[in-house]
Amino acid sequence: MDYNYFFTGFPGFICNQLIREVLKRNERKGIIYVLVLQGMMDKARKERHAIITELGLKDDSFILIEGDITQPSLMIFEDNLVILNKRVTHVFHLAAIYDLAVPRDIALRINVNGTNNVNEWVRGLTRLKRYVYFSTAYVVGKREGNLLETELIRPASFKNHYEETKYEAEVLVENLKEEVPITIIRPGIVKGHSQTGETIKFDGPYFMMNFLERLKYLPLLPKLGKGEAYVNLVPIDYIIAATVYLSFLENGVGKTYHLTDPRPYRASEIYTFLMEELLNKKPIGTLPISVGKWFLSIKPMRKYLGVEKEALDYFTWMGHFDCTQAVHDLEGSGIKCPDFKDGIKSMTAFYLKQKDNPNYQIPIL
Template sequence: MGNGFFFTGFPGFICNQLIREVIKNNQLIGSVFVLVLPNMVERAKKESEAIIAAYGLDESTFHIIVGDITKPFLAITEEEQEILQQRVTHVFHLAAIYDLAVPREIAQIVNVNGTENVNEWVRRLPNLNRYIYFSTAYVVGNREGTLYETELITPPGFKNHYEQTKYEAEVLVETLKKEIPVTIIRPGIVKGHSDTGETIKFDGPYFIMNFLDRLKFLPLIPRLGKGEAYVNLVPIDYIIQATAYLSQLDNAAGKTYHLTDPHPYRASEIYEIMMKEMLNKQPKGMIPLTVGKWFLSLKPLRKFLGVEKEALDYFTWKGQFDCTQAVTDLRESGIACPDFKDGIKPMTEFYLQQKDNPTFHIKII
């Protein structure tokens, strides 16, 4: 019958790409099940048809399950529950609110309560081989210094509600390691594909690109703060390839992985690299981050610049992620994080092609 792969977070970009990678790498595909919100069904059908066509799958292989992680038993019908109970062997939980400016209440409902519901549902799967949970490296909150994959320590505080609720959700998943084979994935800040630059939204590092693009008319563009902090950017293809591989690796059960750049660049270096590639300029002068945050506290200004004020916190946060466990367990696969500089050209080209397309920009509030 083959393996049954169940995904939350479809038809989101990361989930879409992960499904493709799992299909490409797995010879024992039995069924792919995707949990889809009612208002996303039409889009999910289009994405599923594209995947079926790309990999020559039988249409009966791919199943759209209408449901909601914020509801008990994921709001899946009893008939579908019976099928899933029999056939699901691998669960990939990606559904979450990925937004630094998310209000606490919404983040709590989706990231924490939703994960608790998925955990309870997963516990009832008799044929489960692996539960793969997508967390974030930034569950460390305001902790600084060297941060390890083997740690899950309550930090003194968090930079935003996204970090806090993802930490609380990971605590819930961590407790399952005693009962079922769990692998926790902690990505760094995700950017577009290292070869094509493709992404579906301009957040994270793209806020810097928005900033530079909106101010390109100025004769001189200053840097933002000293930029001494390391900013850990990882391309989507590394995240996808590593996760697909680790989901099938027996040695990965019970482990947590930092899918982060072992050799990240400082914020000032990233800023200069982007400015050079986008505008062929070098920064002149400096705006203190305290001044920058004040400017971004003004809604009209942050909307004009296309930057969430919460993003500036990562320019001063001095933490570094140790990813020894991930690097070690990925070594035999040949999968490694590409150098940020090597992907800057396609990243910039994709941004410039799509910068005027509103569907790529997140709503700045």
């Protein structure tokens, strides 16, 4: 089968890893088309060269296309639109703004309006075999309890604008399922590679590491709140392998998958694991979450600690992601979510190596 692939979100880390896995799975056959913002072209050229060299690809098998998902027809030149319409069989839409502290207008423009533009463009593709949309498990907002892959229910409220706009975008994609062969991927909180620890930014669980690193000289470090909530962390290698497998699984058409840890740890356990590995200490006492939020409401304090105040909302949120459908459809593939504890050493080693590298730290506003 002659497959050709179109990706948004390049040269982002998840996107470039996904491209590598797609090509490896399909014996390096087919043409890769990636949509790139004008201001990201230099970085995109370097990443393209790295992938071509690594996989031994022909130069004309990886095409950069300048465009913008926030514009009609993705701001792609007409000649390129004609070529893509004739060739593209698989679309992977990853482009989004993932920052928990993102302002609502920016999140709406990129996550919702951008996805609507991609949907409209996808509708016109004549050879489309699969449209894969990257959502997030946290479209559930502040809903709690057992949360199913088969549900898409608007919650009473959201923890931040990121969650809200990803929910709105997923609704748009969900409504397209009757017209287009779609697979929706809902990852948990993505962390670095389970074996190498490699990541490209220190957010999510790395906020805990920033906090511990900045305060390591204190005589004692307390826990943040009771920490009874489960925090669903999944390594990038699991996300990539599972996404590619399910994207080409015939039975995956029309389905939504939670790529989450079926056996997550509580926030207090993760905090303790990281403190022991990072500082060789154990937490003593408890700092109420309300006090932690107050400290992080002070801009100089949160910038010093390297922690977004929105991150603390996940320490108290009592939801559990049911991933039965994903686990079932991955049976026989050999793809399973690694235990978080097994990746702590590599995760910590990578963090310590890069903690002073500003390219890895999230700008704290």
